[in-house]
Amino acid sequence: MTFTVFTRMTAIAAASVAMAGSATAEDRAGWPESFTVATASQGGTYFAYGSGWANLVAEELGLTGAGQVSGGPGQNMSLVHAGEVEFGMTTMGPAADSVAGLSPIAPGIPMTNACAMFPMYQTPFSITALSSSGITSVDTIPAGARIGFGPAGSTSDTYFPLMMEELGVEFDRRNGGWSDLGGQLQDGLLDVIAFAAGVPVPAVSQLEVQTDINIVEFTEEEQAQILEAFPVAPFEIGADTYTTLEGPARSVSMWNFAIANCDLPDDFVHAVVDVIMSDNERMVNIHRAARSTLPEHWDKNNGVIAWHPGAARWFEENAGASIPADQIHGG
Numbered sequence: 001m002t003f004t005v006f007t008r009m010t011a012i013a014a015a016s017v018a019m020a021g022s023a024t025a026e027d028r029a030g031w032p033e034s035f036t037v038a039t040a041s042q043g044g045t046y047f048a049y050g051s052g053w054a055n056l057v058a059e060e061l062g063l064t065g066a067g068q069v070s071g072g073p074g075q076n077m078s079l080v081h082a083g084e085v086e087f088g089m090t091t092m093g094p095a096a097d098s099v100a101g102l103s104p105i106a107p108g109i110p111m112t113n114a115c116a117m118f119p120m121y122q123t124p125f126s127i128t129a130l131s132s133s134g135i136t137s138v139d140t141i142p143a144g145a146r147i148g149f150g151p152a153g154s155t156s157d158t159y160f161p162l163m164m165e166e167l168g169v170e171f172d173r174r175n176g177g178w179s180d181l182g183g184q185l186q187d188g189l190l191d192v193i194a195f196a197a198g199v200p201v202p203a204v205s206q207l208e209v210q211t212d213i214n215i216v217e218f219t220e221e222e223q224a225q226i227l228e229a230f231p232v233a234p235f236e237i238g239a240d241t242y243t244t245l246e247g248p249a250r251s252v253s254m255w256n257f258a259i260a261n262c263d264l265p266d267d268f269v270h271a272v273v274d275v276i277m278s279d280n281e282r283m284v285n286i287h288r289a290a291r292s293t294l295p296e297h298w299d300k301n302n303g304v305i306a307w308h309p310g311a312a313r314w315f316e317e318n319a320g321a322s323i324p325a326d327q328i329h330g331g
Contacts, residue, residue: 030265034064038079038088040072041151043179043206045198045289049120050089052286053258053276060275072154073256074098074105080259081111087261087272088114091123091155091196091254093231096304105153115262115308115329118273119297121198121289122253124235125160125226128193128204130185131212135192138222143170145191148181155254156196159230164194166229167222178203186211198256198289199241208244215242217249226252241288255300260308262329269310277314295319303327 037054040046051067058065068085070076076088077098090098097103101110129135141147147164150156152175164171174181174190182203184190195201207213215237218226226232235253239245258276260269276283276293283290298315301307306329307315315321325331 027267031268032063032086032264035086037065037067038070038076038085039067040070040076040089040154040197041177041179042069043177043182043201043203044072044150045123045201045287046072046089048202049198049287049289053283054087056282056286057272057275061271071105071151072156074103074153074155074158076259077103077111077114078105080114080261083113083261083263085261086264087117088259089120089256090114090259090305091256092300092302092304093159093254094155095257095259096231099305104158112306113262114259114305115311116301116305117258117260117269117308117311118276119293119300120256120258121292122233122235123155123196123256124199124237124251124253125156125163125194125196125232126199126201126204126237126249126251127216128185128195128207129191129214129216130188131214133191133214135216136214137216138164138167138169138218141169141171141192145169145171146174146189147171148174148176148184148190148193150181150194150196151175151177154196156194159232159254160194160196163226163230166225179206182207192216196254198287199237200288204242208242213244215244215249218251220250223250223252255297257301257305259305260311262306262308264308264310266308266310266313269308270314271310273311273314277318298323301327306331 037050039050054065054067073090073094079085080088098111232252235251237249239247283293298321312323312328
């Protein structure tokens with residue numbers, strides 16, 4: 001090959017690379033250079049799961065991304081709606097309240113600029129106490145028990161106190177991050193922690209390494225009573241979730257969804273969803289709760305939150321989803 005021919009071929013290759021780079025830049029028009037995922041308190045599943053998928057997306061798409069500590073699902077709806085963060089995570093109960101303008105964080109303001117992005121997992125409601133407390137069932141929780149319900153305004157804090165009242169439990173309500181509440185339980189400052197978080201809850205896993213605990217399940221009657229009174233579904237915490245469990249624990253749960261600010265570019269959100277939903281094994285490596293982060297669960301939104309157009313397109317293309325136009329933002 002002569003030098004002239006080699007030079008010409010090199011120039012053509014360089015031009016091709018330049019054109020590809022230009023196309024990529026054009027495809028990414030309007031994309032943010034960095035993004036934030038609003039999660040919840042440290043020690044909870046939201047923080048571990050959300051920070052994990054933020055890092056995964058950042059690595060795959062060549063962006064800067066990270067999880068951010070927050071007050072949980074209700075506050076996340078507010079942050080994403082206002083555009084203070086790009087992404088967040090929420091449960092269906094607080095999401096429905098927020099969309100309807102019933103959120104205690106911003107009463108009277110319908111948070112309709114937070115769009116559904118992808119299904120995450122179910123949030124079980126579970127009760128943990130020290131074995132030394134003698135609390136082995138709901139009806140053995142003493143009147144006036146100091147119960148930690150998680151961060152103020154979180155899913156747990158919103159619904160678990162009402163569930164306890166429904167079951168006739170009298171309690172002294174406490175709030176805080178999950179790691180902090182776990183420490184208070186271990187130090188005897190709390191009697192019970194009422195968790196609403198994907199399992200295994202990091203704070204519970206840490207507790208059972210450090211001390212003996214009881215994971216208190218609902219009886220069949222208690223479960224039926226809660227199912228009748230609240231927007232939840234039956235759930236079993238698998239026996240392999242915690243070393244403390246000798247068998248599955250009866251519970252109830254709410255579905256969680258990742259959310260995106262509705263003004264984000266369609267192609268950007270489509271690309272983010274593709275990273276998350278195309279390789280479940282990587283998500284499970286981030287957190288075992290991601291075993292439910294599967295395309296077929298797109299229907300668990302059930303019209304509660306309007307879909308981001310980019311996310312809706314991904315599920316229609318890859319999961320056979322049939323999403324009505326009036327359930328897609330701007331549709």
